[in-house]
Amino acid sequence: MRRFLWLALLLPFLGALPARYYVQDASSRAFGHPLPGLSPEALEAFRRGDRAFNRVFVREDGLGPLFVHQSCAGCHVRDGRGRLAFAERSEALVRARAPDGITPHPRFGVQLQDHALPGYLPEGQVLLHWEEVEGRYPDGTPYRLRRPRLSVLDPAGRPVPGRYSLRLAPPVFGGGLLEAVPESALLALEDPADQDGDGVSGRVAHLPGGGVGRFGWKAGTASLREQTALAYREDMGLSTPLFPDEGGVEVGEEELEAVVFYLQHLAVPAPRHGPEALKGRRLFAQIGCAACHRPNLAGLPAYTDLLLHDMGPGLDDGVAEGDTAPSEWRTPPLWGIGLTRKVLGEERYLHDGRARSLEEAILWHGGEAEGARQRFMALSKEDRAALLRFLQGL
Template sequence: MMHIPANRALLPAIAAGFLVFSITLAVAGILDFPAVRTDLSPEQLKRVSDVTRATTNFSKAEPYETMQGGAATSIDPVNRDIFSRPSANLSDEGGQDFHLGNALFRKLWVSAPSSTQASDGLGPLFNARSCQSCHIRDGRGHPPEAGGAVATSMVLRLARTAVTADEEQAVKDFHVLNFPDPTYGVQLQDLAVPGLAAEGKVTVGYSEEAVTLAGGETVTLRRPSYGISDLAYGPLDPATTLSPRIAPPMIGLGLIEAIPDADILANADPDGKKGTGIRGRPAIVRDHRTGQIALGRFGWKAQNATVRDQVADAFSVDIGISTPDRPNAHGDCTPNEAHCLAMPTGVQKRLGDTEAPDPILPLVTFYSENLAVPARRKASLPAVLHGKEMFYRSGCAACHTPKFVTRDGMKDKDGKDSPQAFQLIWPYSDFLLHDMGEGLSDGQQVGVASGRDWRTPPLWGIGLTQTVSGQQAYLHDGRARTLTEAILWHGGEAEKARNAFADLSKDDRQALINFLESL
């Protein structure tokens, strides 16, 4: 564990907007989060507030700015595997668990029955045979080319809103996020084991539209349209919406989980009382293990509270592998897919009650929690510092909150200091939901998130997208082929910042992009 020196400060203390929000939720009987951090003394809270205050000095890099993940930051040379490095402060025992988790993350599952009984149980319907198939070298995925194709690193989530009073109450009580298609479930699976038909193929088409920026520069945006061809089990329900989601990068997840709830909620302003036009709202969900109300912070709509929740969901829905947290061995098969439900599973009673019994899920979770954030590059260059100033001046930092300090006193499973404990980190996200406008709407409600709402994605590592993934694909569906395109798609609460970027001179816009590429 790396303690922050006494002459540094640590995290934001308290915000009036959060107090109002917290009291409102407490009165509603929904949750009871502490208004301030309980892991720090008053002196430490002051230091936290000081060190995480937004900078106004763009003449030089801030102290420790290059170490984006604190002591866990990877300082290895940059190459295509830079997102696959372990937390730099892992213990020897943690390093062993990381490498075991890595092997399981890359493991190719096979259909049942198989002679490799510890590896069977794939599907029967699935999107990928391994975690690594979607998270390419632990980085972000990309959409398929125009036309029908196996998407692999992009999926279509399927859902409808509540239509009965009981369904509405279930959503209100956070017992469900939405409701699956009655035939195709929560996600379209475009692959299947031998002897079973895949559910269908993702289709995507693009129309192009030109945007003219200050100075006359023209940028072409591509607007996607999605569909499904070759539906194997009948039509979709007319109320079912399609939400395309590319696989997000895996770095820094354990650090994100270690950010105290109070520090995320301090930036919330759901009623707009701060008058900034930025109305970040927390995603309130249930922890799938405990059933307790929790703060969602993972997934494109922050639908999962913990890394383990996210991993278990991916095992179940993307690969069709059951775990102790999601024990359904037939994955996303529905009662309307009788042939799928009749297929054999990979459950081996001598190994456990699920296809991936303990310790598989804990090891993959540990691996996912400890993929290191790479160190910043060129943070002190004048062009990058100027771009950082443009980033702040344009209003980008209003949602892409630069820095936090993680919880103090965290311990690992062996009672030792956690690698994620008490670290100054630079994720550039507030981890709240924001209305991003109609242009980015998928029309799909996910719990408290509407079709226009998306979680602010962290920006650390974004400049290495091409290096790791071999191509650039940004936003939830990968429609943006450059960082400039991604910014120009921002609407809703972010439209003011988007317009500020578009109104910059060409040199100032390029400087802002240089800054993003340094993250």
């Protein structure tokens, strides 16, 4: 009961976000602050959760024997997104399916484990190369995009057939605020048959066990507790009370709850907009970005609707998850996105990090967002720059 109390406390204040939940920090630590106004007891609980989030697991803790990383913070770098790395310490992961793209891979299951404890062999080695895609705006300005091409080798160096999808860990700040959004607010937004005829047909992720999905690239979990326990299991091979094994649990209830409390109470960095942002904000709405990246979600300026949208063939990764098609993705929140380079030292956007800038991310939009992309491309160079400056100030 106690772990749900914070939801009741948060909801009355959602409309007062600027004063209550923003933090004024544009440094490399911007994503790791607690919500303002926490009691001394809550701050101490937040710090315990921070330590648990950064804990590096080893063999004696139950790690592995196969794994992707040894800590939560290893993938969610400084509480932000992951980096593209397949080396001694992964900061990205690979989802796997059989060649049909639907059933779990006969060798790897649903996710490749590319690291192993001494005495064990990792499941495989990831080879990543980039395919360049060139184009031009209507005004003649050239652009260059890239898409990932993945292959997986077994321990003997032989290619393993299958469908593979590169995934970066998303940022975790603001998660508690998103968890507090009522399901009714999300259900009111979905329009799967596009009855309003605007070309956008987002749908709620209805989960098999009931509830509405809101976390993960495919909105596959409804709560931070489930999302955290799933990450312990799939990314580190650690059992929890939610996903125990025959030998019991390796991450107990107290530690699991500490991490969940931490995630629920991470604040959002305040936007850094001056008067010059008004033009970019207007263009953002005018060309249709705000149809999915909603500036107001139940009082939250998260710039998301948490719905699944078909993003077209360009972002189709060939990997289905449940009833979610390979081209369907949850709208990622945009708050704090302009601080990505400051926090991580680089920019990597979209589910697989293919976009090296916000401009590239926009140009990869298709499907339900095709109209918005075309309208962005039709803007003058000056107007495109104004819209991008607005995003960089979020």
